[in-house]
Amino acid sequence: MLRLNGALVATHDTMVEGVHWLPGQDPADVAWKLVASNLSDLAAKTCRPVGLLLSFMLGDEAWNTRFAAGLGEALAAFDAPLLGGDTVSAPSPDAPKVIGLTALGQPRRDPPPSRADAAPGQALWITGQCGAALAGFEALQAGSDDQTLTAPYRRPVPRVAEGQALAPVAGAMMDLSDGLLLDAARMAEASGTTISIETCLVPVHPALTRRKREAMSWGDDYELLFTLPEGAACPVEAVRIGSVQPRGAHALLLDGSPPLAGQSLGYRHGI
Amino acid sequence: MLRLNGALVATHDTMVEGVHWLPGQDPADVAWKLVASNLSDLAAKTCRPVGLLLSFMLGDEAWNTRFAAGLGEALAAFDAPLLGGDTVSAPSPDAPKVIGLTALGQPRRDPPPSRADAAPGQALWITGQCGAALAGFEALQAGSDDQTLTAPYRRPVPRVAEGQALAPVAGAMMDLSDGLLLDAARMAEASGTTISIETCLVPVHPALTRRKREAMSWGDDYELLFTLPEGAACPVEAVRIGSVQPRGAHALLLDGSPPLAGQSLGYRHGI
Numbered sequence: 083m084l085r086l087n088g089a090l091v092a093t094h095d096t097m098v099e100g101v102h103w104l105p106g107q108d109p110a111d112v113a114w115k116l117v118a119s120n121l122s123d124l125a126a127k128t129c130r131p132v133g134l135l136l137s138f139m140l141g142d143e144a145w146n147t148r149f150a151a152g153l154g155e156a157l158a159a160f161d162a163p164l165l166g167g168d169t170v171s172a173p174s175p176d177a178p179k180v181i182g183l184t185a186l187g188q189p190r191r192d193p194p195p196s197r198a199d200a201a202p203g204q205a206l207w208i209t210g211q212c213g214a215a216l217a218g219f220e221a222l223q224a225g226s227d228d229q230t231l232t233a234p235y236r237r238p239v240p241r242v243a244e245g246q247a248l249a250p251v252a253g254a255m256m257d258l259s260d261g262l263l264l265d266a267a268r269m270a271e272a273s274g275t276t277i278s279i280e281t282c283l284v285p286v287h288p289a290l291t292r293r294k295r296e297a298m299s300w301g302d303d304y305e306l307l308f309t310l311p312e313g314a315a316c317p318v319e320a321v322r323i324g325s326v327q328p329r330g331a332h333a334l335l336l337d338g339s340p341p342l343a344g345q346s347l348g349y350r351h352g353i
Numbered sequence: 354m355l356r357l358n359g360a361l362v363a364t365h366d367t368m369v370e371g372v373h374w375l376p377g378q379d380p381a382d383v384a385w386k387l388v389a390s391n392l393s394d395l396a397a398k399t400c401r402p403v404g405l406l407l408s409f410m411l412g413d414e415a416w417n418t419r420f421a422a423g424l425g426e427a428l429a430a431f432d433a434p435l436l437g438g439d440t441v442s443a444p445s446p447d448a449p450k451v452i453g454l455t456a457l458g459q460p461r462r463d464p465p466p467s468r469a470d471a472a473p474g475q476a477l478w479i480t481g482q483c484g485a486a487l488a489g490f491e492a493l494q495a496g497s498d499d500q501t502l503t504a505p506y507r508r509p510v511p512r513v514a515e516g517q518a519l520a521p522v523a524g525a526m527m528d529l530s531d532g533l534l535l536d537a538a539r540m541a542e543a544s545g546t547t548i549s550i551e552t553c554l555v556p557v558h559p560a561l562t563r564r565k566r567e568a569m570s571w572g573d574d575y576e577l578l579f580t581l582p583e584g585a586a587c588p589v590e591a592v593r594i595g596s597v598q599p600r601g602a603h604a605l606l607l608d609g610s611p612p613l614a615g616q617s618l619g620y621r622h623g624i
Contacts, residue, residue: 094455096453098444
């Protein structure tokens with residue numbers, strides 16, 4: 083049981099076989115990603131993870147064993163205690179698996195930053211590189227066994243330490259799950275500002291230097307997108323990629339111009 | 354966001370179409386039961402519910418609408434705020450639905466009672482009647498439209514107020530989800546005692562007076578099973594049905610004798 087004093091952030095992610103992962107994927111990677119995606123949500127809220135609850139659908143022995151192995155690795159890597167959860171039978175052996183995770187965290191700041199907290203006069207920053215997950219995904223699709231190249235897709239590392247370190251200084255903050263451009267546009271909409279990105283400043287995975295737009299529109303990177311007062315030093319490893327401006331005609335500007343109409347900004351969930 | 358001071362209990366239940374409910378059931382009842390079963394877990398821990406997170410698999414419009422209606426009714430009935438969660442697409446239109454709920458609660462006692470806290474010299478008590486859910490289930494199966502008779506199965510009411518009222522006095526406490534006999538045996542095993550039940554004292558739904566053993570072995574009743582010091586007054590409406598004794602050869606005694614070997618005590622989950 084938890085004993086807490088102060089604010090608590092609770093988040094839940096559900097993953098469905100055939101929607102969020104492919105039937106052939108290693109269940110250990112699926113487990114890792116479920117934990118990572120939840121902890122990434124907590125990271126954006128400056129949280130220290132305090133507990134997880136797992137909803138697990140039983141499968142055959144290979145599925146159960148590999149899933150547990152990946153879960154154990156993730157729990158150890160991120161120092162997040164598993165408090166409980168529920169285990170359910172599959173309705174039939176071939177039914178798509180559904181797994182879920184609730185993550186509880188204590189924010190280092192109360193209230194924690196949200197995507198609505200961007201304000202004109204702030205600079206826009208990002209951790210890591212855009213497109214690392216895409217590069218890993220494409221390598222996997224091509225049958226690569228280069229573990230380093232595929233790791234960002236299979237085993238993303240949420241920015242838990244960075245999120246906590248940013249608590250005293252971040253304006254707005256969110257984790258990138260659906261691509262930089264779409265998530266930046268959401269930040270602009272939520273905060274009633276225009277966000278202007280200089281694409282030459284955006285760090286992109288080396289495999290995607292000639293496909294930068296794609297790298298900025300692909301999800302699964304689990305990096306942090308945040309704002310700091312213009313000119314402020316950043317306490318974590320990150321790159322300044324743009325600025326927040328008073329709301330103009332467009333939510334998002336790329337190199338000073340609005341994105342072309344009809345061009346996808348990123349991954350939209352099927353709802 | 355929650356702001357808390359002290360202990361927090363977190364519980365998660367997942368329900369699967371074809372395992373926990375039948376495809377033809379009203380989605381509003383499914384939603385209600387998902388909330389009720391989680392709140393029943395909190396009730397047994399003397400908790401005031403402070404928040405829920407829902408994992409919802411989208412279906413057709415009828416499913417979504419009816420589910421939301423039942424969810425709204427349950428949230429209002431039990432005064433439990435929905436904090437968030439996740440919504441996922443189904444992998445295919447005919448895939449069995451999977452839904453989950455995390456419930457967070459603040460216990461009135463720290464540590465809260467557990468099934469391991471039964472001790473010799475205590476009396477065993479139960480709220481409500483055994484078999485009300487079974488009577489409702491059978492009525493539904495028979496095509497009854499008697500809402501009062503079917504309600505305990507369709508719309509069980511967790512003992513949230515009773516659980517909190519019992520905080521100062523209860524020894525062991527648990528909610529009945531798999532039938533009185535199985536759950537009482539679990540309490541005995543967890544606490545290293547023998548639990549002795551006088552079956553003539555067990556309140557049974559009127560429709561099942563001639564099938565008492567079945568009523569005591571059927572799940573879904575969501576009543577509280579708890580112990581009090583022998584002779585103590587009970588602060589909630591409940592009935593004394595037995596006593597806790599030093600551990601003998603058997604975990605459970607019914608009218609002084611062990612249950613017959615090979616006879617089922619209750620519903621065992623498929624794991």
